[in-house]
Amino acid sequence: MTPMPKALIFDCDGTLVLTGDLHFAAFTEAFALQGDALDLAFYHARGGLARRELIADWVADSGSPIDIDRAVRDSIDAAAKLARTGQCAPNPPVAALARAWGARPSAVASNGEAPVVHAILRGAGLHALFDTVVTLSDVPAAKPDPAMFLLAAARLGTAPADCLVLEDSAQGMEAARRAGIPALDVREATALATVEHLTRSLTAPA
Template structure:
């Protein structure tokens, strides 16, 4: 039997929501506005990176200087415009739905307007007690700050939280926060998530 944690903390993009194509399209448009090209392989190799960090990595690799502030603004605006195309990630969204009134949060390296629009499009926004984003903390994952803030807002100690993630940065942040974590890219993690979903669903039926 899977041990039921006191609280769940979900990443958004790639974990709760399938948004990789959405964000690539938003970044592509923002880069194109400055006559620059973002390669798909470069973008996908850096999944989970915060927006500014990804842009800075691109400039370091290509040697080109761009207006970072404009790129951030433009890519956020495009992502908000495209948020309606977001779709829930079925196994993780099923757990969020089954979790019910138990404490839960979202902690994402995205900015609040994009994250909230994405969750709303997926029909998941109202499930969570709190949504923590890069807007709320000084540093993105792998810094543990947003996970720790989510636990504080939920009134649960970090050791009693379970994190669902899909990136190396997110997994590192969870471990640094002293939280157990499952990487939803791993088949074993998905099996554990399915078992936990069934367990909490059965508890509700009883």
């Protein structure tokens, strides 16, 4: 089993909070403003991509004439609005670990933009659990660039090797590898078993 780390760094979308439907609804609303519609299968196949990359891929693949900058702005606004209406369900085993972690150092590091990530965490009732939240707004490049995780570790005052990342995307796992931080891919049953083991270890009677 994974040894107890000194700090935890959580991805947000799909890892800590189940936001797939929320983001697709936001893209749907934003694209409709320009007379377009995002394909659901295309969206699911690109989980983990930053917003601008996903929209740019759609334009390149579909030949859509939508304005990328406008679609980015409109989808950010729509996602933040949806998050504020409470459409944010925590991912139960991962959220349980975040709660059990208590006052120990912890962070969120997300490819989302600051207004959206903070709204999602507040909507899910998890925002107050974390010492710091690092978003795409804080770094020059999205995952798989390691900057986001390295900044989170630095803000927590913890060496990267002493942290543990929880992720749900290939981009996030690669970013953790480049940052030199051990990581769990919560899409895998063995990783979820480790998450549950850590939670039990933290909540077991002394």
